[in-house]
Amino acid sequence: MAEAILEVEGLSKYFPIREGLLRTRYLHAVEDVSFVLEKGKTIGVIGETGSGKTTLGKTVIRLYKPSKGRIIFRGTDITSLPEKRLRPLRKYMQIVYQDPYSSLNPRMRIRDIIARPLLIHRLVSSREELDNRIRELLEEVELPINVMYRYPHELSGGQRQRVAIARALATEPELIVLDEPTSALDVSVQAQILNLLKSIQRTHKTSYIFISHDISVVSYMSDEVMVMYSGVVVEKGPTDTVINNPKHPYTRMLISSVPKPDPREKLPEVMEVAEPRLPIDPPPGCRYRDRCPYALHICSKKDPPPISIGGRRTVRCWLYSSEAGTGRE
Amino acid sequence: MQVFTRLLGERAWLSPQTRLLLRKLKRNRSFRVGAPLVAVFVLLGLLAPLIAPYNPVKGELSHALEPPSTRHWFGTDQLGRDIFSRIVYGARISLIVAVAGILIAIIAGVIYGSISGFIGGWVDEALMRIIDILLAFPDILLAILVASIVGPGLMNVIIAIGVYNFPQFARIMRGAVLAVKESDYVEAARAIGESRVSILLRYILPNSLYPVVVHGTLRSGASILTAAALSFLGLGVQPPTPEWGAMINEAMKYLDIAPQMWVFPSLFLIITVLGFNLMGDGLNDVLNPRIKE
């Protein structure tokens, strides 16, 4: 039984939006998210713009302070830990960003970018040890050693992303949040990076939270998957079952929208003309109800709770609740 | 110096971005005209004792008010002082004033602006309101105000220039810091556990300095002009110190009979300030390229 390195319970993150002098509205970017991540496993987060997936990833590693809920990392409750006490824990949790052109300090050489986490957490005791460790890391991400003395702008997107991964690996973290790590890269480079990430996981037993809007990539990388819509996890479960047998209407719509690299499998004409709305001071009820072809009366009244449907799967949809009344589907 | 460099993460001045920018600068027309003018000015100032043929302060009364000749290239003033030598030493004075004054403004402005931008919130609001008040004064008036408070003299001119330029640099720096603060790489720095001070010094400052550099160059020219204006008004450098503005002041009584007394200082003022402005324009073009459709 693999140990759980991360337990998230009822996590919510709200951002205040000031409108005028008196009114403050809140963007419910993440609402009531719970999941458990085991050592060496990957949980994928699928969502479109405004789904809250990036906010979730950043809140879990405390780049934002949670508004509600709990985060238990390596047995410690880090939900409200002050920065000072959090800092030493940061060596166990890292993040890789989407845009390799903005996630590296343009005025720092590659060597220093990778050295910083080692120096901050005092993981090396001599200049020599530092150099060796940097070389080791560059080798692991398959970058030539001479890259050390270059600046980020001299490297290609794929190379920069490798540097970002090396930086994340420097402190041997147990958890890495990967926020769309390959979305800005070409297909051929993407494949290289994804394989690298998989091999790192096999070697170091690192756990990943893999965030992406690209369902094919998320399903390739993840053991378990969470589908987010408007801040809410609408469906969660083992990747294969969720992808092959989606339950939530949104998940179904999403999966049917993915273009297959096969001219014989054409997308059916999509009638819908709708996009997600930002969840600002959302009224009660399912956030997908305006677009859902199966919406029931109760969907506009009460937030659907996560409903277990067996096989370690949960869905937030009244269609799967005995409470809902009309047994549809 | 070593320690300082290491603290800032060994950022070398000649990063490839900088090298590329230098190449672009060399091609920019404004810069190509302005930079040599500024270079000449700087050289004159630095090498004044070597270039000036005569003592700029002591003159030969017997040779007063002479027009330009082979002995006195720019002629002499009412006390028989060689104008060319005074121009050259005047360049030195202006150089000191501009550099020192702007440096004070930059250092103070950078510290003020980066703290304000970095801390944010109501601290930022309060600090910026003070800057707004200072900026509400028309340039020259503020300089005159300061000068009249601290009194005349070279040191005080420098202080006046420092004070009156400081708000602009504070605002520019704060703007740059605010922009950089939102970058991914700054957030990434938090994620790896960098302390706030470290983030400010290693990540934010090095990336916010360009606008300050550009502005510094532009303001240098303006400060030379301001210093000259102050001296012209009698509030700045006092005689017998040779300063272009002061020289023009002294020339007022001899406008018709000895035009060489004001022609040369004015000419040099114009050319020098023009040089700085062109150089600043060139820098601005290269560092803030406008997006073409």
Added chain:
Amino acid sequence: MPLLEVVNLSVNYYTDEGVVYAVDKVSLSIGRGEVVALVGESGSGKSTLAHAVMRLLPEYAEIASGRIMFDGVDLLSLTDEEMNKIRGRDISMIFQEPNIALNPVFTIGEFMKDVYLAHHPGAKPEEALKKAAELLRAVRIPSPEKTLKRYPHELSGGMKQRVLIATALLNEPSLLIADEPTSALDVSVQAQILTLLRRLQRERRMSILFITHNMAVAAQIADRIAVMYAGKVLEIAPTEDIFYKPLHPYTRMLIKAIPRLGDKRELTPLPGTIPDLRRRPQGCIFYDRCPSAKPVCKRSEPPATRLGNALVYCWLYSGKKSHRRE
């Protein structure tokens, strides 16, 4: 006669770091009512090619050689005035970022009206607005008349892209150039836009030059696909052939590198990186990364070989062994 025929086109960029050979001797044709997708990764030159056809290249770019025949006329021989008449009327273009094209201070109606009147001088504004509403309906925008009065910032990304498609169709172009029109959109919106374009294309018998880095998107809409790499076209073939019988080694590797939904088999990435576009090698541009490279590949550029309905630039298929198809 094909509607668009690009013959031996080369486009160079003049940068601070030297000349970049962005498009190198590319030939391509699009028939009437046909959809051709130009697929390639960054640096392939696909976007440059599209901009060259519209003669919308930046000032530091130059068309070094070649012809662009549109309906029998070489676009490169036209004056700016003549080209302006064609651009926006006979050939329309839509881009990746809808925000760049839409001026935030004008309403949708004002914007579309201007585009219409630019090519129908003397027409009445009411006529323009009527046509605009008609097209907004065609692209399935709810409440077209109300939308005409809206400003761009009031619309979502997908809506804006629909507006731009509607605008591109206002003057009934025979060729639509779409430069990554769905790359900035969410996958569900992308599906909506792709199927919309497919339907509109069928209804109007319009030709489309569709540029994308996403093979799956190309599979959805294209009749033929041209695969570009580092400024050159490597293979042009009917879509089914590209996916079921890929010829060029690059095409094959590209297809194997795409993650497929539900397929957990390890992806086979391409080793190496794209070449420096400032240098034009003597031989095949793909030589450094090609698993099937032969000595001749390094020495000279492969000629075009026709195999059935496909055109491939590869030594594996040329010369005496021209029937080698694997």
